[in-house]
Amino acid sequence: MDLTELYRRYAAMVLRRVLRFFPRDEGEEIVHEVFLRVVERAESFRADASPTTWLYRVTTNHCLNRLRDDARRRELWLEHGAWSAAPVVQEPDQEAQLQLRDFWGELDDDLLAVCVYYYVDGMSQDEIARVVGCSRATVGNRLAALRERARAKGAASCPE
Amino acid sequence: MPGVIARTGHLTDLAIDRYVQGELGDAADEHLGGCEGCRRRVDEARGFDAAVVVLPPRGVRARWWPAAVAGAVAAAAAVVLAVGTGGSGPAGDELRAKGGAFHVEVHAHDGARSRRLASGDAVRPGERLGFRVQARDAGYLLIVGHDARDHLYVCYPQDTRGAAARLEPAVRPRAVDQAVRLDDVPGRESIHAVFCPRPFTLADVAPASGSGPPSLPAGCTRQIYELEKQP
Numbered sequence: 001m002d003l004t005e006l007y008r009r010y011a012a013m014v015l016r017r018v019l020r021f022f023p024r025d026e027g028e029e030i031v032h033e034v035f036l037r038v039v040e041r042a043e044s045f046r047a048d049a050s051p052t053t054w055l056y057r058v059t060t061n062h063c064l065n066r067l068r069d070d071a072r073r074r075e076l077w078l079e080h081g082a083w084s085a086a087p088v089v090q091e092p093d094q095e096a097q098l099q100l101r102d103f104w105g106e107l108d109d110d111l112l113a114v115c116v117y118y119y120v121d122g123m124s125q126d127e128i129a130r131v132v133g134c135s136r137a138t139v140g141n142r143l144a145a146l147r148e149r150a151r152a153k154g155a156a157s158c159p160e
Numbered sequence: 161m162p163g164v165i166a167r168t169g170h171l172t173d174l175a176i177d178r179y180v181q182g183e184l185g186d187a188a189d190e191h192l193g194g195c196e197g198c199r200r201r202v203d204e205a206r207g208f209d210a211a212v213v214v215l216p217p218r219g220v221r222a223r224w225w226p227a228a229v230a231g232a233v234a235a236a237a238a239v240v241l242a243v244g245t246g247g248s249g250p251a252g253d254e255l256r257a258k259g260g261a262f263h264v265e266v267h268a269h270d271g272a273r274s275r276r277l278a279s280g281d282a283v284r285p286g287e288r289l290g291f292r293v294q295a296r297d298a299g300y301l302l303i304v305g306h307d308a309r310d311h312l313y314v315c316y317p318q319d320t321r322g323a324a325a326r327l328e329p330a331v332r333p334r335a336v337d338q339a340v341r342l343d344d345v346p347g348r349e350s351i352h353a354v355f356c357p358r359p360f361t362l363a364d365v366a367p368a369s370g371s372g373p374p375s376l377p378a379g380c381t382r383q384i385y386e387l388e389k390q391p
Contacts, residue, residue, distance in 0.1 A: 008337040012209040013177055020173070024272055031214050052178045121173055122166035131174065 003042070006051065007035060013052070014059050020120075021063040030066065034059050057131050064112055107146075114142045164188055171198045180205045182332060207276050210290030210335040211269030262295040264303065264353040265333060266385050279386045285344035289351070291316055294333040300324035300360060303353045305340070310371045314362060315340050315351060322362030327355070346391045356380035 011031055018030045037058055045054050107115060117128045125143070129136040164175035164187060171179070171188060179188045179202060192199050266277040267290045274290075277283070291303060302324040303315040316338050317325040325336075342349075352374045354365055365374040376382050 009181075011214040012212040012335075013181070013205075015212060015214055016205060016208055017173070017177075028214055050178060050183050052181045052183055053174065056174050056177060122168045123172050123174070124165070124167060127164070127172060127174065 003035075003039065006038070006055075010051065010055055011035070014055055017056060017059045018063060021067060030063065034062050037062055053131055057133075060116065061109070061113060064109060064116065111142055111146060114139060115146060118143060165191065170195060171201070176201050176205055180209065182334075203276060204274065206265075206292060206333070206335065207267040207274035207290075208269065210265070210267040210292050211274045211288050211339060212290070262293065262299065262301065262327070262353075262355040262381065262383075263333065264294075264301075264383050265292040266290075266351055266387075267292065269339075277385060277387065279384070280388070282388045282390045283342055283349070284390055285342055285346075288339045288341050289315070290339045291336050291353075292333040293327060293336055293353075294330050295327045295355065296329060297357070298329050299327050299355050299357050301327045301353065301355050302360065302362065302365065303351065304362065304365060304374055306350045306352065306373050308345075308347045308349075312362065312366060312374060324354070324356065324360050342389060344391075346389050349387045349389055351385040351387065353383045354380055355382065 014034050015027050015031050018027045018034070022030055034055075038055070041058065045051070113132065114128060117123045117131060118125075123131070125136050125139045128139045132139065164171055164178075164184065166172040166175075171191060175184060175188060176198070178184045179192075192202065267274050268277055268281075268283050268287045269290065270284065270287050277289075283289070293301060295301070301316070302322075305313050305315050307313070314322060316336050317323075318338050350373065352365070354360075354374065354376065356377055357379060360377055360380070364377045367373065367375050374382075
């Protein structure tokens with residue numbers, strides 16, 4: 001992989017993705033961090049893969065790592081997730097989605113990434129599977145686990 | 161194409177990125193043909209990518225910047241130049257009128273948003289101008305600016321000592337990895353994109369009289385944007 005060419009061609013695109021998570025004044029610094037990560041993980045890039053998809057995943061993961069702080073995760077949800085998926089999900093999803101924000105900050109990295117791709121980006125399960133590099137069934141299982149967790153948390157919070 | 165349409169019924173952000181990078185091609189064209197919103201998202205993404213150059217880290221952080229990346233970023237940053245203001249020239253989209261042999265888009269980015277420019281548009285000091293280019297046939301491209309002080313300066317390519325860049329035929333516009341930054345002197349500014357079938361240099365478009373707008377070498381075509389820089 002030609003890193004110089006990669007940077008020339010994709011740095012602005014990476015910045016656009018970063019700005020989905022962070023304000024403009026932090027964007028440039030985070031792009032630098034993403035490309036440091038790219039250097040570290042260059043061997044994981046397959047020559048026949050889509051560089052755009054690979055960088056999208058690396059950037060998303062890096063941004064989520066930076067968002068470990070619960071308050072920032074909640075901010076992300078309120079800014080993007082709460083409205084971006086709400087009009088299109090089915091009723092059970094809407095219920096789960098409303099409850100998801102209650103434990104958004106508690107999710108581990110794998111679940112959080114799927115959550116962001118599904119609720120923030122509005123991706124289909126097929127596309128999430130391609131980006132994450134796992135089967136569609138695995139994505140479905142993770143989403144089911146998210147919903148179950150949301151329902152359980154919702155039920156637990158209701159008075160008996 | 162399955163997987164590129166979000167549950168909202170529109171292209172996902174990733175699909176937009178892949179389309180802009182030429183990875184999806186016709187797969188997204190069907191949706192874009194009937195969706196003005198997604199076409200606007202594509203235009204905005206292209207405009208942003210054309211106008212933005214991510215600068216290298218400064219200060220302490222720069223020490224941790226690997227040499228391989230430093231070289232790449234320095235190459236990109238070196239092409240962000242402060243350019244003059246003012247100037248005038250013939251108006252309009254001359255090239256398209258001649259049959260679309262090549263086409264150049266000019267985009268401006270103000271640090272937060274980007275927009276595609278047309279002749280007569282206003283720009284502001286500090287904004288970066290980026291370019292998207294497309295040629296039907298192979299040739300050579302030089303984009304120059306002409307300012308109020310009657311100076312010619314090179315917008316693209318900036319690292320060839322005035323020699324025009326080779327442009328390969330393409331079915332879609334692509335962003336060039338260089339941009340110019342506008343200085344704070346208000347006035348008119350004209351951008352001339354000159355396309356020739358053979359190699360040429362800045363000296364070939366410099367006016368013989370030593371003053372005035374760029375000239376057009378025989379057998380070449382050009383596209384001109386006249387901009388107005390407002391304080």
